[in-house]
Amino acid sequence: MTEPQPQAYHSPTERVQAWTEGSTLHIRFNNPAKHNALSVDMWQAVPPLLAQAEKDPALRLVVFSGAGEKSFVSGADISQFEDMRAAREAVKHYEVMAEEALMSIYRCAKPTLACIRGFCIGGGVNVAISCDIRIASEDAVFSIPAARLGLGYRLSALKNLVNLVGVGVAKDLFFTARRIDAAEAKSVGLITRVAPADQLPELLAEYTSTMAANAPLTVYAGKKIIEEMLKDDADLDRDMCKRLILDCFESEDYAEGRKAFMEKRKPAFQGK
Ligand SMILES: C/C=C/C(=O)SCCNC(=O)CCNC(=O)[C@H](O)C(C)(C)COP(=O)(O)OP(=O)(O)OC[C@H]1O[C@@H](n2cnc3c(N)ncnc32)[C@H](O)[C@@H]1OP(=O)(O)O
Numbered sequence: 669m670t671e672p673q674p675q676a677y678h679s680p681t682e683r684v685q686a687w688t689e690g691s692t693l694h695i696r697f698n699n700p701a702k703h704n705a706l707s708v709d710m711w712q713a714v715p716p717l718l719a720q721a722e723k724d725p726a727l728r729l730v731v732f733s734g735a736g737e738k739s740f741v742s743g744a745d746i747s748q749f750e751d752m753r754a755a756r757e758a759v760k761h762y763e764v765m766a767e768e769a770l771m772s773i774y775r776c777a778k779p780t781l782a783c784i785r786g787f788c789i790g791g792g793v794n795v796a797i798s799c800d801i802r803i804a805s806e807d808a809v810f811s812i813p814a815a816r817l818g819l820g821y822r823l824s825a826l827k828n829l830v831n832l833v834g835v836g837v838a839k840d841l842f843f844t845a846r847r848i849d850a851a852e853a854k855s856v857g858l859i860t861r862v863a864p865a866d867q868l869p870e871l872l873a874e875y876t877s878t879m880a881a882n883a884p885l886t887v888y889a890g891k892k893i894i895e896e897m898l899k900d901d902a903d904l905d906r907d908m909c910k911r912l913i914l915d916c917f918e919s920e921d922y923a924e925g926r927k928a929f930m931e932k933r934k935p936a937f938q939g940k
Pocket of ligand 1: 701702
């Protein structure tokens, strides 16, 4: 019997590649010169690709990865944040757009897996923790640098993080912004499997073949029930959370954090 050949999926931008291989859809962030930092067009490409995937009955798994060997995703593209401090509407628009992309992953009717090599930072962690499963190479590095940039981190992302690693570890990682390696990420539950870099494709193949074989309706039901279980408490003040995020975007410290990053120096924060 001949193996099915890879089929291209229509992606609205070259910075996100998409193709099927057997019953797996691969979505690859493709801006290796910037460690696959997510530009606006990349965030926007995700929901339509997943909408296409949901209509494809042959698909059993969606795999997210980063182009090249150095990074999965190094976060949102910081250079595109430049003008946002003055423009509350632009921030809101950006937040809505990124949230749409992340929720389209989290709520995707197909199971999703993040296959991580190298740096997985900030928005890269958001993408990974929106997926159902995370596997990584031994050389993967994880960090949530929001506190070093003066940025807010959205409610849904912190919730996913807490659900995976617990409150104590989430606060440690978030407050310190420290980097952790794949071994520590596995020990705290951020990822589930680790392989030497050259064996990551084999580990991934284990998942693609298992998911191709397992009962899709059972997997789907399990996914949706777990999603229901984790839904928000009705009393949660979402407006306050959104306001706090916007306040961070408008702060002097965020302007300083961003500037310091661009100037490749340490930021001097003042809590304002
Ligand atoms: C809501 C979500 C918010 C966020 O996600 S905020 C962003 C959070 N992410 C970060 O703060 C990570 C930023 N990047 C880094 O810390 C480093 O990069 C790496 C550790 C990933 C890699 O370091 P190294 O190997 O030394 O490479 P390099 O020279 O720093 O990067 C090559 C080029 O890529 C650009 N770049 C990397 N990440 C980003 C990014 N997230 N946004 C914009 N540009 C980025 C750099 O600036 C540089 O560019 P040039 O060659 O012109 O100097």
